[in-house]
Amino acid sequence: MEKSAPLVPDMFDAACPSAASPFRIADKWGGMVVLCLEAGPRRFTELRVPLQRIAPKVLTETLRSLERDGFITRTVFDENPPHVEYELTPLGRSLLPAIAACREWGFANLDAMRAARERYDGDGAEAA
Amino acid sequence: MEKSAPLVPDMFDAACPSAASPFRIADKWGGMVVLCLEAGPRRFTELRVPLQRIAPKVLTETLRSLERDGFITRTVFDENPPHVEYELTPLGRSLLPAIAACREWGFANLDAMRAARERYDGDGAEAA
């Protein structure tokens, strides 16, 4: 199997500006997990690779929450070592077009938003 | 001027299921404020009408945050009584298609999500 093929290219860099996006899907990591699962089922540890900065506790919470909402399924394979797979449901896949719209907005407008922010903050700092 | 023409039909009812939507724009009220401004500029108190449950403090914070991000402008008319108008910028309008995609998802899938949630919670309650 491929070792570290990029599941999703950007967005997972700590310096990625997507953290500033005004759109949030489910909780902080929910949208990224859904994108990571777009290409097919993944295991817990496989998800941790692209989501470098996520703590196992937080990933567990995110996955449980997505499972509760019917966006993903959790399948336990009774093997050794333990093997758990997460996969998008059709309902989870239904999120993808809306997420794509949010990402498109980001590509087109995030820079403008950040510039506006700097302008606003700069004005405040200079006025003081 | 029209007195209480519905700025946006639903979404502002306290019982509205949109509160459960997995999509969040800016902060909790940001998306709704943008929608309220879609039809044209509005005053502080005019925004409070459809957003019944919002506290003035929270609305101020929301508006300041949207202004900082360059989504709205704040114009003070030096009149009496005081008169302040909020209006979408082109950048703010650029959010509308993505917001529309999120709302479309809601119309099509919110019920399925809520059903999944009830199923999940129900299973847990019965197992205990």
Add this chain to the structure above:
DNA sequence: GAGACTAGTTACGTTGCAGTGACTGGGTCC
């Protein structure tokens, strides 16, 4: 002169999301 209107501000409290760090348990590898 009491009250209302507009557009907020201030002080304070609660809740919940997110994060850290340590730990678990069954099995395999060396």
Add this chain to the structure above:
DNA sequence: GGACCCAGTCACTGCAACGTAACTAGTCTC
């Protein structure tokens, strides 16, 4: 017999978002 693997759990902490309640300034109306 110690270390490692996977897929987590547990106890705790920090902090920002959200909310309530009360209050403000200047003007206008009753």
